[in-house]
Amino acid sequence: MKKFLNCKFLLFTIVLLAAFLRFYQLGINPPSLTWDEASWGYNAYSLGIDGKDEFGKFLPYQYLESFGDFKPPIYAYLDIIPVKIFGLNEFAVRFPSAFFGVLAVLFTYFLVKRIFWKSDNANKYALFSSFFLAISPWHILLSRAAFEANIASFFIILGVWSFMVGVKEKRWFLIISAFSFVLSMYTFNTARIATPLLVLILTIGFRKELFSIKKQAVISAAFGLIFFLPILGFLLSPQAKVRFQEVNIFSDLSILERSNQEIKNDNNSFWSKIIHNRRLVYTQEYLKHYFDNLKPSFLFISGDENPKFSTQTTGQMYLWDIPFFIAGCLFLFRKREINWWIIPFWLLIGIIPAAVARETPHALRIESSLPTFQIIVAYGFVHLSEMIKRNTHVIVTAICLFLFLNLVYFHHDYYAHYGNRFSGVWQYGYKASIEYVKSVQDKYNYIYVNNVLGRPYIYYLFYNKTQPDYFRKNSDVQRDTYGFVEVRQFGKYLFTRESDHSLNENKKILYINSYKEIPEKAKALKTFYLLNGDPVLAAYTL
Secondary structure, three states, rough: OOHHHHHHHHHHHHHHHHHHHOOOOOOOOOOOOOOOHHHHHHHHHHHHHHHHHHOOOOOOOOOOOOOOOEOOOOHHHHHHHHHHHOOOOOHHHHHHHHHHHHHHHHHHHHHHHHHHOOOOOOHHHHHHHHHHOOOOHHHHHHEEEEEEEHHHHHHHHHHHHHHHHHHHHOHHHHHHHHHHHHHHOOOOOOOOHHHHHHHOOOOOOOOHHHHHHHHHHHEEEEHHHHHHHHHHHHHOOHHHHHHHHEEEHOOOHHHHHHHHHHHHHOOOOHHHHHHHOHHHHHHHHHHHHHHHOOHHHHHHHHHOOOOOOOOOOOOOOOOOOHHHHHHHHHHHHHHHOOOOOOHHOOOHHHHHHHHHHHOOOOOOOOOOOOOOHHHHHHHHHHHHHHHHHOOHHHHHHHHHHHHHHHHHHHHHHHHHHHHHHHHHOOOOOHHHHHHHHHHHHHHHHHEEEEEOOHHHHHHHHHHHHOHHHHHHEEEEEEEEEOOOOOEEEOOOEEEEEEOOOOOOOOOOOOEEEEEHHOOOOOOOEEEEEEEOEHHHHEEOOO
């Protein structure tokens, strides 16, 4: 009983730590909203008012059209209540990601304990896995912004855990598993590839157990299929292909051109056509992109090149994780405890969809592989600790000190320096400029906003808390042949790629433009700065 209470207390402490690391200063760090975050928030605001998205689609379940990237809609629905409670602000927009990030830490404990349920070390594996996920730079950063991938990864964790509960104990948990897995596919695009593959592996691995509970297995599978059918049509539609074609390596013509050039260099010989066959070239490219996501520099040194997913001074994992990750891999395959095979299969499957993309490595697109990295580290940590016979306290103290220094370094860098270095990456400047515009806009006929920072209209909707019905009736929305959406105007706000200073010369116009593009004849009114002091936007008239 005492051991059980100690375990509960430790788990509670870990979850509390996870909550603190994800919610502390959530509304101000990262320093501002990306346009995708602003879109999630405003669509949640709109759905909460009249059940329609920003463009008027009632209760969208296949996608949110947004900027023409056709986002899976679950994040916006999950954000309705936070927006209602906290208002339309940064904290409310990021609340679902942080909240489900904390839940992921909690359910990682139950998941790992279920995977190793017969092991004498099951509690240790589970507690350390949850702890390492709680303090993971990778998971913390993705939980502190409105990344739908973070919520999808929780649904996958919940799906695997409830699947294992269902096949071993409470059979009807298979329905919860089916529901969770399909929800992940309604939440993030890469889950639409990773989740079915993971379900297939689980089905094969537990085929005997599933056969013994055919009734529950068939009903759960049917439920999952019925729940999945509404988005199947969209997945086969031209709109769904647009985003895939935009980012995948197979639409990169430079690879094909390189293949053709190599064949030409070899005088079109038959052996060259075999060696440089485009299928082989694309296979090589895919494998290269796949293993990019396992590079030590990405995992342990500098992390993702995109500052939204990494501080650039710490890897996706800590340096101190290296020996335990290596040991965890070795011990996992050597001991093969209970259902150990789930972990390597899960990790490898989670990378598959990301390897198709042109940008690799990519911490966001492989988040569906979490928490397998942390489970492996925990497994190695437990077994290396058990191998220590002498000077145990000295070694454990040294390990804890190194971990503490890693933690302090990461969090000091994140809270003290990250925002100053990378506020520009987070479209910093829009909020301050919009607050200024609101204070003076009654003096002007039009506000011309250059989209130098990207998609300004959604920020004006968000920070003005524009009524959705007003926006729909008073906006100029353009859609190109590829499905991409451009809002050119609503009300007196005009959004342009080029600030044409020759238009409406007899009107009173306020311009919001890049600081670097202010005309010589302009009358500068106000300058807006990044957190590092660099000017980014300016307000002026002519």
